[in-house]
Amino acid sequence: MRLSRYFLPVLKETPAEAQIVSHRYMLRAGMIKQASAGIYSWLPLGFKVLRKIEQIVHEEQARAGHIPMLMPTLQSADLWRESGRYEDYGEEMLRITDRHGRDMLYGPTNEELITDIFRSNVNSYKDLPLTLYHIQWKFRDEIRPRFGVMRGREFYMKDGYNFDLTKEDALHAYNRHLVSYLRTYERMGLQAIPMRADSGPIGGDDTHEFLVLADTGESEVFYDSAVTDIRLGAREIDYDDKAQCQAVMEEFTSLYARTDETHEEAAFAEVPEDRRRSARGIEVGQIFYFGTKYSEPMGANVVNHEGARVPVHMGSHGIGVSRLVGAIIEASHDDKGIIWPEGVTPFHCGIINLKQGDAEADAACEALYKALEGAGLEPLYDDRNERAGGKFATMDLIGLPWRITVGPRGLKNGVVELTSRRTGESEEMPPEAAIARITEIYAGV
Amino acid sequence: MRLSRYFLPVLKETPAEAQIVSHRYMLRAGMIKQASAGIYSWLPLGFKVLRKIEQIVHEEQARAGHIPMLMPTLQSADLWRESGRYEDYGEEMLRITDRHGRDMLYGPTNEELITDIFRSNVNSYKDLPLTLYHIQWKFRDEIRPRFGVMRGREFYMKDGYNFDLTKEDALHAYNRHLVSYLRTYERMGLQAIPMRADSGPIGGDDTHEFLVLADTGESEVFYDSAVTDIRLGAREIDYDDKAQCQAVMEEFTSLYARTDETHEEAAFAEVPEDRRRSARGIEVGQIFYFGTKYSEPMGANVVNHEGARVPVHMGSHGIGVSRLVGAIIEASHDDKGIIWPEGVTPFHCGIINLKQGDAEADAACEALYKALEGAGLEPLYDDRNERAGGKFATMDLIGLPWRITVGPRGLKNGVVELTSRRTGESEEMPPEAAIARITEIYAGV
Numbered sequence: 001m002r003l004s005r006y007f008l009p010v011l012k013e014t015p016a017e018a019q020i021v022s023h024r025y026m027l028r029a030g031m032i033k034q035a036s037a038g039i040y041s042w043l044p045l046g047f048k049v050l051r052k053i054e055q056i057v058h059e060e061q062a063r064a065g066h067i068p069m070l071m072p073t074l075q076s077a078d079l080w081r082e083s084g085r086y087e088d089y090g091e092e093m094l095r096i097t098d099r100h101g102r103d104m105l106y107g108p109t110n111e112e113l114i115t116d117i118f119r120s121n122v123n124s125y126k127d128l129p130l131t132l133y134h135i136q137w138k139f140r141d142e143i144r145p146r147f148g149v150m151r152g153r154e155f156y157m158k159d160g161y162n163f164d165l166t167k168e169d170a171l172h173a174y175n176r177h178l179v180s181y182l183r184t185y186e187r188m189g190l191q192a193i194p195m196r197a198d199s200g201p202i203g204g205d206d207t208h209e210f211l212v213l214a215d216t217g218e219s220e221v222f223y224d225s226a227v228t229d230i231r232l233g234a235r236e237i238d239y240d241d242k243a244q245c246q247a248v249m250e251e252f253t254s255l256y257a258r259t260d261e262t263h264e265e266a267a268f269a270e271v272p273e274d275r276r277r278s279a280r281g282i283e284v285g286q287i288f289y290f291g292t293k294y295s296e297p298m299g300a301n302v303v304n305h306e307g308a309r310v311p312v313h314m315g316s317h318g319i320g321v322s323r324l325v326g327a328i329i330e331a332s333h334d335d336k337g338i339i340w341p342e343g344v345t346p347f348h349c350g351i352i353n354l355k356q357g358d359a360e361a362d363a364a365c366e367a368l369y370k371a372l373e374g375a376g377l378e379p380l381y382d383d384r385n386e387r388a389g390g391k392f393a394t395m396d397l398i399g400l401p402w403r404i405t406v407g408p409r410g411l412k413n414g415v416v417e418l419t420s421r422r423t424g425e426s427e428e429m430p431p432e433a434a435i436a437r438i439t440e441i442y443a444g445v
Numbered sequence: 446m447r448l449s450r451y452f453l454p455v456l457k458e459t460p461a462e463a464q465i466v467s468h469r470y471m472l473r474a475g476m477i478k479q480a481s482a483g484i485y486s487w488l489p490l491g492f493k494v495l496r497k498i499e500q501i502v503h504e505e506q507a508r509a510g511h512i513p514m515l516m517p518t519l520q521s522a523d524l525w526r527e528s529g530r531y532e533d534y535g536e537e538m539l540r541i542t543d544r545h546g547r548d549m550l551y552g553p554t555n556e557e558l559i560t561d562i563f564r565s566n567v568n569s570y571k572d573l574p575l576t577l578y579h580i581q582w583k584f585r586d587e588i589r590p591r592f593g594v595m596r597g598r599e600f601y602m603k604d605g606y607n608f609d610l611t612k613e614d615a616l617h618a619y620n621r622h623l624v625s626y627l628r629t630y631e632r633m634g635l636q637a638i639p640m641r642a643d644s645g646p647i648g649g650d651d652t653h654e655f656l657v658l659a660d661t662g663e664s665e666v667f668y669d670s671a672v673t674d675i676r677l678g679a680r681e682i683d684y685d686d687k688a689q690c691q692a693v694m695e696e697f698t699s700l701y702a703r704t705d706e707t708h709e710e711a712a713f714a715e716v717p718e719d720r721r722r723s724a725r726g727i728e729v730g731q732i733f734y735f736g737t738k739y740s741e742p743m744g745a746n747v748v749n750h751e752g753a754r755v756p757v758h759m760g761s762h763g764i765g766v767s768r769l770v771g772a773i774i775e776a777s778h779d780d781k782g783i784i785w786p787e788g789v790t791p792f793h794c795g796i797i798n799l800k801q802g803d804a805e806a807d808a809a810c811e812a813l814y815k816a817l818e819g820a821g822l823e824p825l826y827d828d829r830n831e832r833a834g835g836k837f838a839t840m841d842l843i844g845l846p847w848r849i850t851v852g853p854r855g856l857k858n859g860v861v862e863l864t865s866r867r868t869g870e871s872e873e874m875p876p877e878a879a880i881a882r883i884t885e886i887y888a889g890v
Contacts, residue, residue, distance in 0.1 A: 009566035036521035047515045070492045076481035091544045099536045099586045121454035141544045
């Protein structure tokens with residue numbers, strides 16, 4: 001993309017309403033604009049990051065064998081009356097009346113709707129196991145929305161639902177989700193620690209939240225510092241292998257790691273003192289096993305091997321897709337702006353032309369731009385007629401991990417400058433070497 | 446995908462509520478399930494087609510230089526009061542009150558919101574031309590929703606907005622959209638004819654609707670049959686070339702083609718009698734030029750070359766993404782089911798194992814499946830333990846354009862059968878030849 005043809009309305013001033021760094025930088029970098037309280041438009045740069053995160057979620061769900069579909073945003077109140085949650089849910093549920101006076105709601109979650117789809121179509125254990133998921137806009141009418149997309153009212157979320165014949169199978173689904181979520185977050189450059197949590201209005205006993213450590217997190221968390229040394233890394237996972245998924249789950253959840261909702265001083269005291277940590281965390285996902293909580297009242301039964309009709313065992317699993325954009329910024333920034341991990345960066349590389357209008361510099365930038373596009377990458381070329389200082393400041397603010405700077409002086413020596421946004425380190429090299437380096441970096445992402 | 450692990454709840458019976466063929470087949474093929482009146486869940490197969498259509502729209506918008514972003518589903522009523530449309534819009538607008546008593550609405554379209562984004566960020570002619578678009582769920586509270594996704598209440602739509610300094614530039618944007626829409630529809634295997642139409646509540650004088658001819662269309666249309674002979678085809682388009690876009694626009698819109706809203710008997714009578722046609726059509730898109738209708742009342746001004754502040758010239762452009770799924774089926778089916786055009790098919794090819802459990806047949810199917818996946822294609826392998834007749838019926842119903850049938854008898858002679866869903870013609874060939882043929886077909890899509 002050529003910046004002269006893009007829509008990147010960066011702000012010089014920090015908007016007064018933004019209290020946390022991700023909100024400030026998302027506004028300043030022209031990623032979002034508030035449409036009304038807790039509701040945002042995703043401007044082009046923000047939308048690109050949102051889509052990258054969505055794509056990673058889809059890819060990792062596919063790898064785990066989960067099946068994508070899409071449920072609508074608006075739901076009939078009838079199903080929620082059937083499960084008993086219509087009254088329970090409180091004022092965070094946005095209740096709507098249509099022109100015929102029917103009670104509707106903007107879905108905050110989809111247990112009822114998916115259970116209805118399941119019970120209408122599945123009758124036999126032969127069709128199990130089954131995990132369906134979707135990524136869709138949700139609404140929670142927060143009384144005091146704040147922190148930008150971190151605690152908005154309209155938010156984009158992946159929610160998935162597993163249907164299994166037995167508790168044992170459902171617990172495998174639980175473990176499979178835990179493992180696939182770990183991989184999902186790692187691909188985004190995030191460490192998200194599974195912590196034993198409280199189930200809230202979803203219900204059920206088994207639940208873990210995934211928390212990213214950050215000073216601005218809304219949750220207080222307590223953990224054994226050894227938990228932060230564990231990575232899934234590149235290990236091969238067979239998501240059908242119950243023992244392997246169980247082992248990974250145990251590896252990641254055996255050490256003490258809890259939110260304040262489930263924190264127990266006595267258990268925490270058993271952690272060696274030099275490894276006891278309390279910190280703040282941002283919740284970026286949660287998994288639940290809740291057995292037959294929805295299948296029993298809603299009649300989601302299948303015929304088992306013995307010919308008896310039994311309610312299915314279910315769980316649900318969520319990833320906050322729009323919230324992740326903010327969480328990644330909270331975890332990866334400096335005082336100049338955002339620092340995108342390679343896995344989610346909106347453009348792979350920036351190109352700065354130090355002397356727009358100089359024939360040689362223009363030609364070198366064009367050649368770089370086309371070569372990077374030809375390598376399947378998306379560069380952002382700042383081809384505006386602006387001062388170099390302004391171009392650097394914008395590029396630092398929007399946080400592309402790599403930048404190539406092109407100027408007449410370097411070109412005389414046949415070199416351009418490749419700079420890492422994270423370390424700030426620069427290296428001069430011929431343009432071809434810079435292209436090769438960038439291509440190699442992204443080949444591994 | 447292996448069918449044994451997929452969720453494809455095909456129905457034997459035709460649901461009584463479905464009056465038109467696309468609605469019937471979408472329900473029977475397990476593509477959608479009604480969640481409430483005019484609101485559908487997209488089951489896995491339907492979701493795959495929806496995403497393919499969305500992807501084609503994104504790709505063609507990118508080619509035309511239009512910039513993707515995303516506006517929220519819920520909007521504040523305030524902006525609509527500013528444009529004067531809040532009261533005008535009537536009962537099709539779903540009005541919502543949040544917990545603080547603020548008036549909100551579920552966006553049926555986004556002229557106000559995008560104009561607000563524009564006026565907050567753009568001040569100079571130097572930032573023009575600019576075309577922003579998004580693909581987002583919309584809601585129109587139809588009094589009598591029907592025909593499945595063709596006339597639902599919650600629907601998925603691409604809407605785009607151009608901002609230009611002059612009327613001339615805005616008319617180029619109009620032409621550019623017309624050309625890019627033609628390409629978009631052709632890639633989906635559709636002929637959509639631009640017809641002069643009425644602008645309705647969007648406003649403006651210049652507007653064309655794109656109509657797909659189909660007996661079940663909601664619009665009566667009148668046209669010169671010669672218009673159906675024109676194709677964009679593979680010609681190279683430079684979307685920055687005003688003259689070229691203008692010429693294509695004229696080529697496609699000079700012949701008589703109008704909806705009943707703008708039909709004029711006198712003008713129609715000038716069409717040679719043997720080329721006069723009246724038929725029914727499905728509206729799958731519309732483009733508008735409406736000048737300063739929104740920019741003036743909402744103060745979307747830029748400084749022009751002379752330093753004066755002038756309102757920008759705007760247009761908007763829509764493609765009914767979810768509706769297209771139905772429109773494609775209306776235009777492409779037979780009495781056995783859907784016939785997907787290659788550009789939008791949910792899976793590229795079906796594989797039918799005539800004798801599941803037969804070691805040789807199973808191995809041949811597995812090898813085919815992996816080879817097709819290795820070639821970057823998505824096969825759907827019917828690996829269920831079902832009778833061949835049922836497998837054929839399901840495959841015909843869901844409409845994959847190509848099917849490979851594998852059975853012990855053919856394998857003895859080293860062949861499988863490749864069948865075209867459209868023609869019904871089958872040909873025996875070695876598995877490698879079938880793979881090569883399928884790969885070649887999709888290389889051109």
